[in-house]
Amino acid sequence: MPRDHRPAKSVRVLLAEDQGMMRGALALLLGLEADIEVVAQVGRGDAVVDAALTSRPDVALLDIELPGRSGLDAAADLRDEVPDCRVLILTTFGRPGYLRRAMEAGAAGFLVKDGPVEELASAIRRVLTGETVIDPALAAALSAGPSPLTARERDVLNASVDGATVSDIAAALHLSESTVRNYLSSAIGKTGTRNRMEAVRAARQQGWL
16 A cells, blocks of 8 residues: 555554565565554664664564574563563564563564464554464463573573583683583583583573573
């Protein structure tokens, strides 16, 4: 519908997606909805709050895997900095742990990317009315237990990627090597794995990292 035929009060949407083609396609498709206007687009998680403060969106549509800052962290930032903005997480990774973390960060909805754009547009309208919108296939995950990992155990596992040594991790996190080993041992035990790389994979699969 032409822009001059839009309702006087369109839903203002901020779109955060690191893949330019996907971001452009989403903006184009949502822009075809008579009552939705994409007022800001960013490709990094650490640009979300500044863009929201400038554009004052009603709804922020955030991917999880964003450079600079994850969509889950950006959701928590928006809750604190732009509390009137409702957050919808839109991701390829439909993992129970991600869903729980999104809800804890204050997100009002969680959808996977393979759904139709009409469903996404409907979700945007629904969260604006105060509803919580969750992909039906993941709704049951809310009854699952939270991540067993502590914040420090997550930090140590995240720092373990790309072959980092215990010494590397200790230096990066300003911890002693013995403390790093203790956190790694605890994380391995909680994930039921045999070594730290298996623990990283298992934690990622559950959406705990």
